[in-house]
Amino acid sequence: MPLDLKNLSVQNISQLAFDLKVDEIEVTDVVSPAEAQRRSDVALTALKLKFKADQEALERFEAESKVYWSKKIEEKSDEKIPLPVKPNTFGWEEDFFLLMNQGWPWRVAVYIAWAGSPKVGRWPKTQEDLAINVLGLTSDRQISEWRKNNPAIDEMIGIMQAMPLLSHRRDIFEALATSASDPSSKGAQDRKTALTMTGDYVPRLKVEDDRPKTNAKEYTDEELDQAAARLKKKLGIEQEDKEKDDE
Incomplete structure (x- = not known):
């Protein structure tokens, strides 16, 4: 059953993970179930180590940035300190753990988190690279099968893409209310938007369309x-x- 975005919460994300038809372990004629499970375990361990290394790299970057800017502000040192360079990271680690903690199989959670993240600067760049180098699969054909048999996967990708906006929904409404409350002409458009959302303002065209025909x-x-x-x-x-x- 599709989730209602208006009532979306961390807890009910697990709703879409129910009744998934997913063969997460890739078993073929040349790969036994035991070997497939071993590959899955190795890939998951490597991914977690990568996340840990990324987190440590970010922490070092933040620490070096503080030192750099403090010395720039104080101007007490003539020493030339190189500007710290922000490391390249996955960018979808938080979404992955959110999904896995809510009951999604780890490989499916990785794919959803990756596919739902911004394409610009996304790592890895292609779905095939993700399947082989991150998930430990022989190809991305398994991912296509997951999506074919489970529409909930694409629905969850759409939800993850909308999460940044939904997380700021209250702030957006507060800003809209503040702007719409401005009695000057600057707040006219926002007043119209706010009153339309509350149902207190109905555009004239819609009123004319809804009016019953009597002639x-x-x-x-x-x-x-x-x-x-x-x-x-x-x-x-x-x-x-x-x-x-x-x-």
């Missing part, structure tokens, strides 16, 4: 012909005309 002039020729045909059918006139034509 024949308001109907098109096609609508009048259709109404006439329905009326004839109801009164049996159409059958009488047919009988006259037969005579």
